[in-house]
Amino acid sequence: MEDGGIRDEDIRATSSLPSAFANYGRLNHTDGFGGWCPDQRPYANDTGPTYREFIQVHFSSPFRIKGIITQSRSGGVERIWKFLVSYRQEKNKHFGWYYGGSHRPRVSHFKDTYDDVFEGNSLSELKPPVVTDSIRIVPEIFPLRQVCLRFELFGCQLESAKHDISIYYSAIVTYEIFQGNSLDGRYNFTDSNYDGLTKGRRLVSGLGMLTDGRLANEKLTVNNGLGWIGWNMKETPKPFIIFDFLNKRIFNSATFHCNVKDQIHIKLFSRVEIRFSKTMQNGSSPDLMQEPKVISVPSSSSINHNVTIDLCRRVGKSVRFNFTYRGQWILISEVIFNSGKLKDLQN
Secondary structure, three states: OOOOOOOHHHEEEOOOOOOOOHHHOEOOOOOOOOOEOOOOHHHOOOOOOEOOOOEEEEEEEEEEEEEEEEEOOOOOOOOOOEEEEEEEOOOOOOOEEOOOOOOOOOOEEOOOOOOHHHHOOEEEEEEEEEEEEEEEEEEOEEOOEOOOEEEEEEEEEOEOOOOOOOHHHEOEEEEEEEOOOEEOOOEEOOOOOOOOEEEOOEEEEEOOHHHOOOOOOOOOOHHHHOOOEEEEOOOOOOOEEEEEEEEEEEEEEEEEEEEEEHHHOEOOOOEEEEEEHHHOOOOOOOOEEEOOOOOOOOOOOOEEEEEEEEEEEEEEEEEEEEEEOOOOEEEEEEEEEEEEEHHHHHO
């Protein structure tokens, strides 16, 4: 928004006061009246809050939005106090409310005031994030209190025409795992960056360290294991990862960045079973199965090792990996796919 990456014609609103149009709602901009302000005159006789005005941003391709940064009007004190979010999934004609894992639309509360324009902006996290080609901010409106808004969307494009190894262009929407375990109370092998939901021991509807583009250090003493997701045989006997993608794809391979330290029984997984979209049901036979070669290191050493799994150009929108232990621990820091959108590769 602020940098002009979103075009004026892709920002619209249900109504606006004079010189307070939708395209003036960009973060830190001072054009016009200093922000977007809806025309609230139709609600002058209302007794309670209404949610009938909105400002909408449309994207040319799907984005993954994980937060909204807000400001009050430039040169004034008018702001929005609470708001709802609605969004449209790609190619869907209808907008749905953002529920945030609950069963009713989530009303976000702002803490920003006039001074916050200078001291720092308010960030409302969408947890879990949403994948959308259009998103709306729907402010709570009371008849005697004018609302105005400048804002920024915090997120990333999911797919680009450019062939970029970056995760933000690989069309991964979410992954699901068991939360990692800790070793001897010293090494923390949990996914501390996960931006989705926690349901029991499962992390769902988000992304985290497995797709952040950062390879963890081979020496676990550096940052006490931060950057690694690790599962222990006793605490997590059946580790898995499920990746969901934006669209149906042809998968060539997946590379797992792993750690091996024989001294404390951290080894590569002995076997991985792979299931694609049509065979995700429990108890179904795997589509593929591979057994990585054994890697051993001197007892006091540790190494990082990439395991590349051939996915044999299988087609799917989701991929599930079930791992079998060779030692007591499995450590993975990053997963990178070599894949392409199905219709692009068929042309």
